[in-house]
Amino acid sequence: MQNDTQLLSDTLVSKSLSAADYVPTLDAMLARTLERIDLKKQQGLRTPDELWIVDHNDVYTLGQAGKEEHILQRTDTPIIKTDRGGQVTWHGHGQLVLYWLFDLDSLKWSVRNLVSHAEQAIEDIINDCLRSSPSNSDNISAHARRDAPGVYLYADTTATDGSTATNDNSLDNKVMLGKMASLGFKIKHGFSYHGIAINLNCDLSSFNAINPCGYAGMQMLRLSDFVAMQTDSEQTEPEAQSKQKMSDSFSYETVTQKLIDNIAKRHAGLIELRAIAPK
Numbered sequence: 652m653q654n655d656t657q658l659l660s661d662t663l664v665s666k667s668l669s670a671a672d673y674v675p676t677l678d679a680m681l682a683r684t685l686e687r688i689d690l691k692k693q694q695g696l697r698t699p700d701e702l703w704i705v706d707h708n709d710v711y712t713l714g715q716a717g718k719e720e721h722i723l724q725r726t727d728t729p730i731i732k733t734d735r736g737g738q739v740t741w742h743g744h745g746q747l748v749l750y751w752l753f754d755l756d757s758l759k760w761s762v763r764n765l766v767s768h769a770e771q772a773i774e775d776i777i778n779d780c781l782r783s784s785p786s787n788s789d790n791i792s793a794h795a796r797r798d799a800p801g802v803y804l805y806a807d808t809t810a811t812d813g814s815t816a817t818n819d820n821s822l823d824n825k826v827m828l829g830k831m832a833s834l835g836f837k838i839k840h841g842f843s844y845h846g847i848a849i850n851l852n853c854d855l856s857s858f859n860a861i862n863p864c865g866y867a868g869m870q871m872l873r874l875s876d877f878v879a880m881q882t883d884s885e886q887t888e889p890e891a892q893s894k895q896k897m898s899d900s901f902s903y904e905t906v907t908q909k910l911i912d913n914i915a916k917r918h919a920g921l922i923e924l925r926a927i928a929p930k
Contacts, residue, residue: 659915665702673710673731673742676703680750680844681734687754688840697757702914703750703846704907707742711861714738714835724860735845737800737835738865745853745873747907749846749914756841758918766834767924769847770795772913773802773832777849777874779909780901784878791877793831794822797927801864802832802849804872829870830863849910851903852880874906 655667668676680703690696711722711730714737721739722730728741742748755765777793790807805825832849850873858871874880879900916922 659702659911660919661699662697663700663702663915663918665704665911667704669706671705671707673707673712673729673733676705676707677731677733680752684752684839684842684844687752688842691754692840697754700754700758700918701750701752702911703752704911705748705750706744707746707748709741709743709857711739711741711857715837718865721862721865722860723862726857726860728857728860733845735835735837737833739861740833740835740848740864741857741861742848743853743857745851745903747849747851747903747910749910751836751843751846751914753843753918754841755838755843762836762838762843764924765836765843766800767795767927768914768917769834769836770800770802770832771925772910772917773847773849775913776906776910777802777804777831780874780878780906784901791828792825794825796822799864799866800834801830803830804828804877829872830866831872831874833864849874851875851906874901880906 657665657667659665683701687698690698709728711728712733712735713719713722713730715734716736717732717738730739751765751769753760753765755762760768774793774795781791781793791804792807793802794805795802805822805827807825809824832847834847835845836843837845850871852875853873855871855873863869863871881900881902913922
């Protein structure tokens with residue numbers, strides 16, 4: 652497991668973990684959170700918040716109140732009971748996982764603020780990719796739902812004439828295609844950990860063994876089915892050969908950086924929350 656840490660601001664650092672097993676990552680995340688809680692309580696110190704960017708080895712995780720009945724088939728992939736919110740989900744290569752180790756009290760964020768910032772950051776990046784991709788039809792957009800945490804893709808049924816759909820919070824006249832991103836946080840003494848998972852170019856077949864997030868029949872989606880994403884071979888091609896391909900496509904790394912930048916701006920107060928759509 653490789654570890655790379657970068658300073659994003661005076662109060663936020665990022666930490667990248669590749670080929671990470673789930674249990675050691677969870678143990679490290681919890682230990683760091685407990686350490687920060689103790690430093691604040693005992694010494695009044697505000698430690699920098701941390702954003703962990705994780706490429707997990709294959710694993711199913713079951714939330715604190717997760718029901719075993721949502722595991723439909725036992726496979727060779729380990730199933731780990733964890734302390735986040737939510738039901739069962741899958742993590743693995745090609746999926747972007749970001750853990751938010753944030754001091755919510757110092758940020759003056761409520762838990763609802765945290766969830767909304769996470770969902771809206773994902774919306775921003777997915778919609779930016781959709782708008783920027785020449786291969787995508789104009790009527791598809793990403794939205795959060797009040798009744799089910801996460802970010803979903805919708806097709807606008809009114810944009811059948813080739814016109815660009817409006818990217819507002821209303822889901823009227825939109826048909827849900829499926830779910831692209833999941834959320835599950837844990838809050839301890841005003842500190843958050845766990846976070847979000849976005850399907851970029853992963854193999855979605857692993858979701859067939861579960862009811863994703865506890866929803867039977869939920870269609871899971873990945874970004875690479877809606878915008879052009881570079882394959883590993885394209886990213887290692889000589890520059891002259893891959894230049895055109897890269898100009899028309901996104902890489903796992905570029906999408907990750909877009910999301911990190913968006914979250915960092917929200918953490919710094921530079922991006923305000925949009926109004927939350929009604930149920």
